Each structure stands twice: as structure tokens, then as C-alpha cells.
Amino acid sequence: MQIYDDLVFFAAYSKMDRSKYGLSAAGEWHQLEKLFPNVNGLAVLDLGCGYGWHSKYCAKNGAASVIGIDGSRTMIAEAERRNPDPRITYKVCALEDYDYPAESYDLVLSNLVLHYLDDLKWVYLKVHSCLKPGGVLLFNIEHPTFTASPEQDWVYQDGKPDHWPVDRYFYPGERETHFLGCPVKKYHHTLTQILGGMLDCGFVLEAVEEAMPAEEMIPVMPDEMRRPMMLLVKGRKK
Numbered sequence: 001m002q003i004y005d006d007l008v009f010f011a012a013y014s015k016m017d018r019s020k021y022g023l024s025a026a027g028e029w030h031q032l033e034k035l036f037p038n039v040n041g042l043a044v045l046d047l048g049c050g051y052g053w054h055s056k057y058c059a060k061n062g063a064a065s066v067i068g069i070d071g072s073r074t075m076i077a078e079a080e081r082r083n084p085d086p087r088i089t090y091k092v093c094a095l096e097d098y099d100y101p102a103e104s105y106d107l108v109l110s111n112l113v114l115h116y117l118d119d120l121k122w123v124y125l126k127v128h129s130c131l132k133p134g135g136v137l138l139f140n141i142e143h144p145t146f147t148a149s150p151e152q153d154w155v156y157q158d159g160k161p162d163h164w165p166v167d168r169y170f171y172p173g174e175r176e177t178h179f180l181g182c183p184v185k186k187y188h189h190t191l192t193q194i195l196g197g198m199l200d201c202g203f204v205l206e207a208v209e210e211a212m213p214a215e216e217m218i219p220v221m222p223d224e225m226r227r228p229m230m231l232l233v234k235g236r237k238k
């Protein structure tokens, strides 16, 4: 079952700032936005579009067409309600079931989705095939130091965060973790798999960034929360 269709999980997800306020409330947006190519006139595919914030951003900035796919009916319904646009087509479809039409897109996006997939290379090859020559894959994935330990939490000493464990790093694969109070299945991928995998699949890496809190969040963010939770990657089809 798609966890994003679970009522309890979805209720908690909808209370997150990024769900309520969109891109400006997403901690990585100040970095991710700078990695976008000029989307004017581009054909865009948004993999795991969720509420459709990134699809809408592309449409608003002149993309010729945007396809937003997501495996969750609830998320697609929310995208259609919150971020409709005549240039966007939202579709309930798992990444695994999409047909990836050959050489059809200039830009393929995926924000915080690929850690739900076991086989990154399979995705890279599919994306590579559906990009036009010179097209861009831009994604944000949970950082391997975040996904390595299934707990995805600090080790506490006297009730305070003491250190962040990075156990089982070299054992990629399934992690049964907890997110928003619910058991959620994610997949840990090593840096070699994430970055080397792109090179192996015919991409040139153009940018790699670890998401940092925005300047304005730093004064209110305790030191121990400044750790990389996300990895932003931009590659171009050779």
C-alpha cells in the first residue's frame, strides 16, 4: 500500500510547513531553485510530484508542458486542487509503471522520492532514455548519512541529542523506519550508488550539494540540527 494514501500518515504530512506553505517553507528550496535550468519552453516530467509544487513552479516559469506523476491518489488529488495549471497533467502512476517515452523531456525532476525506490540504476536508465539529448535530471534524495540507520534519529544522552548514528552504511537496501509517527519503508543508497550510478548510466554530473538550512532558519535552529538530511544532484544526458 502507498503510505501517502494512509489517512493517519497523510493527516500528519498535511500539517508539515512544506505542505501548508509550499516551496518557500521547504528547507532545501533556496539551494534547489538555483540548480533549475531556465524552464521556459521546456517539456518537464516531475517524478513523485506530490502536491505539485515543483510542477507548478515550472508551469509558472514558462515550461511548455509538465507531466506530474505520483503513486498516491491522495497526493494527486491534492495537486489537482492546490496547483492546477492548463500546462500541467497530473497522473496517478508509480515510477515503476510509467512508460518513459523515448527522448520526450528536457527536464526530469524528482524531489524527495528516490529513497522510496530500491533500484536507482533502473530509474536512471529510464530517465536517461526519456530525456532529449542534453536534457537534465535534477533530484533531491535523502542523504545517505540520514538513510543508513533505520531509526533516522539521534542517539540521546540524558534526554539530549548526543550523536547521529551512521550504521550499516555499506549495506544498501530496505530500511523500515518511522516518519511522521508511522512505519515507513525507505531504501538506503550509498554515495557511490547515487553519484557513481549516474555516471554509469550516461549522465555528466553538473552539481552535487548537501542541503543546509536557509540563513534565516539558522538563528532558530539548534546546532545539533545542522546536519545534511538531503543530497541535491543535477546531471545532464551526454
Ligand SMILES: C[S@@+](CC[C@H](N)C(=O)[O-])C[C@H]1O[C@@H](n2cnc3c(N)ncnc32)[C@H](O)[C@@H]1O
Pocket: 002, 004, 047, 048, 049, 050, 051, 052, 053, 054, 069, 070, 071, 072, 075, 093, 094, 095, 096, 110, 111, 112, 113, 116, 117
Ligand atoms: C516526500 S513526498 C515529495 C512530494 C513532492 N515531490 C514534493 O517535494 O513536494 C514523496 C512522494 O513520493 C511519492 N512516491 C513514493 N514512492 C513512489 C513511487 N514508487 N512511485 C510514484 N510515487 C511515489 C509519494 O506518493 C509522495 O507523494
